[in-house]
Amino acid sequence: MTATTAPAAADADVVLKVAGISKRFGGLQALSDVGVTIRRGQVYGLIGPNGAGKTTFFNVITGLYTPDSGSFSLAGDPYEPTAVHKVAKAGIARTFQNIRLFAEMTALENVMVGRHVRTHSGLIGAVLRTPGFKAEEAAIRQRAQELLEYVGIAKYADFKARTLSYGDQRRLEIARALATDPQLIALDEPAAGMNATEKVQLRELIDRIRKDNRTILLIEHDVKLVMGLCDRVTVLDYGKQIAEGTPAEVQKNDKVIEAYLGTGGH
Numbered sequence: 001m002t003a004t005t006a007p008a009a010a011d012a013d014v015v016l017k018v019a020g021i022s023k024r025f026g027g028l029q030a031l032s033d034v035g036v037t038i039r040r041g042q043v044y045g046l047i048g049p050n051g052a053g054k055t056t057f058f059n060v061i062t063g064l065y066t067p068d069s070g071s072f073s074l075a076g077d078p079y080e081p082t083a084v085h086k087v088a089k090a091g092i093a094r095t096f097q098n099i100r101l102f103a104e105m106t107a108l109e110n111v112m113v114g115r116h117v118r119t120h121s122g123l124i125g126a127v128l129r130t131p132g133f134k135a136e137e138a139a140i141r142q143r144a145q146e147l148l149e150y151v152g153i154a155k156y157a158d159f160k161a162r163t164l165s166y167g168d169q170r171r172l173e174i175a176r177a178l179a180t181d182p183q184l185i186a187l188d189e190p191a192a193g194m195n196a197t198e199k200v201q202l203r204e205l206i207d208r209i210r211k212d213n214r215t216i217l218l219i220e221h222d223v224k225l226v227m228g229l230c231d232r233v234t235v236l237d238y239g240k241q242i243a244e245g246t247p248a249e250v251q252k253n254d255k256v257i258e259a260y261l262g263t264g265g266h
């Protein structure tokens with residue numbers, strides 16, 4: 001391979017590339033020049049002590065916060081993370097630390113809402129119930145049902161979201177995110193509040209999503225889960241990226257030990 005073709009080939013499987021992200025809240029520099037490169041099929045972890053900037057980073061790349069600086073590309077195309085719906089359309093789906101489902105809608109309907117990001121009939125079609133809308137709606141319903149099966153909660157399809165257990169609500173959020181056919185699925189503390197059995201099941205699900213060649217960005221406080229699951233990890237501390245590498249590499253990093261692991265975890 002020649003030197004000129006190598007960079008292009010090396011970048012061909014890059015899903016998310018962000019560089020130079022900075023974000024200040026008043027006098028607080030929440031992110032300073034943070035960048036990540038995430039490749040297709042990777043589970044990429046973002047860890048760091050409380051207040052390190054993980055959620056801010058997530059919020060910036062998913063359009064909730066406007067960064068002060070930074071460049072963004074998704075599957076080789078630049079994207080502007082200026083609004084949540086634009087980011088979803090561009091191909092990043094996310095879940096939230098505090099689950100955000102439509103509590104009074106059924107599990108199936110929650111996933112169908114996610115699918116609507118990729119539909120065409122729009123609001124007018126929905127109101128007039130045009131034939132095109134009805135056919136599309138049937139396809140959406142079927143795909144939503146398949147996704148509930150995929151995450152293991154098909155039997156709750158007709159249950160209101162609020163009646164599902166905590167672990168199942170998190171699975172439902174993942175199904176809804178997958179319904180958008182994302183290039184990247186960003187999971188914000190998916191294991192928070194889960195018991196040991198639920199964590200094992202979550203790990204299996206994330207592994208399965210990866211094997212299906214999806215790409216995952218993960219914020220997680222459970223260091224064991226992150227280290228066992230992720231291909232690469234970035235460690236933030238006070239808004240700065242203090243380490244990047246494989247789990248084995250970052251675990252050995254002195255700055256990480258001092259800033260994070262050495263404190264006994266958070």
Ligand SMILES: Nc1ncnc2c1ncn2[C@@H]1O[C@H](COP(=O)(O)OP(=O)(O)OP(=O)(O)O)[C@@H](O)[C@H]1O
Pocket residue numbers: 025028030048049050051052053054055056057
């Ligand atoms: N909207 C905001 N306005 C002002 N300050 C904010 C805002 N969001 C976050 N911060 C501050 O930015 C810093 C980084 O917070 P962030 O929530 O990103 O950290 P984190 O790593 O996700 O923490 P945790 O693990 O506790 O969720 C913190 O000092 C926080 O208080």
